[in-house]
Amino acid sequence: MIIHHLNNSRSQRILWMLEELEIPYTIQRYERDPKTMLAPDSLKKIHPLGKSPVITDGDKTLAESGAIIDYLAHTYGPKLLPAADSQAYLQYQYWLHYAEGSLMPYLMLKLVFDTIQSSPMPFFIKPIVKGIAAEVHKTFLGPNLKGNFAFIEQHLSQHAWFAGETMTPADIQMSFPLEAGASRIDLSAYPHIRAFLAKIHSRPAYQKALEVGGPYTYA
Ligand SMILES: N[C@@H](CCC(=O)N[C@@H](CS)C(=O)NCC(=O)O)C(=O)O
The missing domain is CATH 3.40.30.10 (Glutaredoxin)
Structure with a gap:
């Protein structure tokens, strides 16, 4: 391998x-x-x-x-x-696909817009670029990031792991967008997401x- x-x-x-x-x-x-x-x-x-x-x-x-x-x-x-015919297996599949299919595109777009805004450019273009970035953030990125992080927070407030009560590979797949999220947005309103990150970071295999x-x- x-x-x-x-x-x-x-x-x-x-x-x-x-x-x-x-x-x-x-x-x-x-x-x-x-x-x-x-x-x-x-x-x-x-x-x-x-x-x-x-x-x-x-x-x-x-x-x-x-x-x-x-x-x-x-x-x-x-x-x-999880067992193939279990509810946990459906949850495992859901979060496995959700991580890259739904959550990462918003985080990538945020990174792209943040990078564009802080890149050097002629002074007369700057207000236009900043205006476009602020509008995309206000109408699209901000609400979608908030909605998705609130959704994950709610899920983790009811389940120890993404697919239920035991760790599955979906937790490994979800680690990257949550870590990227922690580095790009304020997670103070999401204590269960922060606790999840602390929990995975303490695993010997992760370390x-x-x-x-x-x-x-x-x-
Ligand atoms: N959805 C793909 C994304 C792969 C991807 O974009 N990987 C990044 C690293 S995090 C990469 O290779 N970036 C370097 C590049 O785009 O040249 C996956 O999860 O494997």
């Missing part, structure tokens, strides 16, 4: 998943361009999109975090997986993954 690991990225959660399941692996490291933060072209030799994470397991190459996590859980589990993965600014 090879994990193609881009520094400071979503592949951190695949390292955590591998550590939780105690699957032996080797790390192939890739460094982001410090200016653009993009992955190096060499990653495109492994998968055409050149995004991280990617894993190679024997003759299989897999991309997309949710698909990788689900593959690892089914191939090397059943540790962490081991951090140790081998290298610096990770979302944690």
Whole structure:
């Protein structure tokens, strides 16, 4: 098993998943361009999109975090997986897809708009750009981020873990948007989300993954 690991990225959660399941692996490291933060072209030799994470397991190459996590859980589990016919399994699938399908796009857009606003530009364009960014934030990003974080907070106030009373790989998948959220928005109104982050950060497998993965600014 090879994990193609881009520094400071979503592949951190695949390292955590591998550590939780105690699957032996080797790390192939890739460094982001410090200016653009993009992955190096060499990653495109492994998968055409050149995004991280990617894993190679024997003759299989897999991309997309949710698909990788689900593959690892089914191939090397059943540790962490709920019973296939249970309510918890439906919840596991829901949160596995929700993380990248619904929540991350809002966080990515926020990052893009925040970056545009703070980028150098001619002084006469600045008010226009700021105006557009403020409007997108007011009418679209702000309400959607608030709605989604309130929804997650409500869910975690009633369940110990995303799929119910025991940890599943959905918790690993949800870690990245919540950590990214913690670094970009004020989570003081969401005590259950903060408690969830503290709980996952105290797991030995999470800490081991951090140790081998290298610096990770979302944690
Ligand atoms: N939805 C994909 C997103 C993959 C993705 O965008 N990965 C980022 C790292 S967090 C990346 O490779 N960025 C570098 C680049 O875009 O060149 C997944 O969850 O695997």
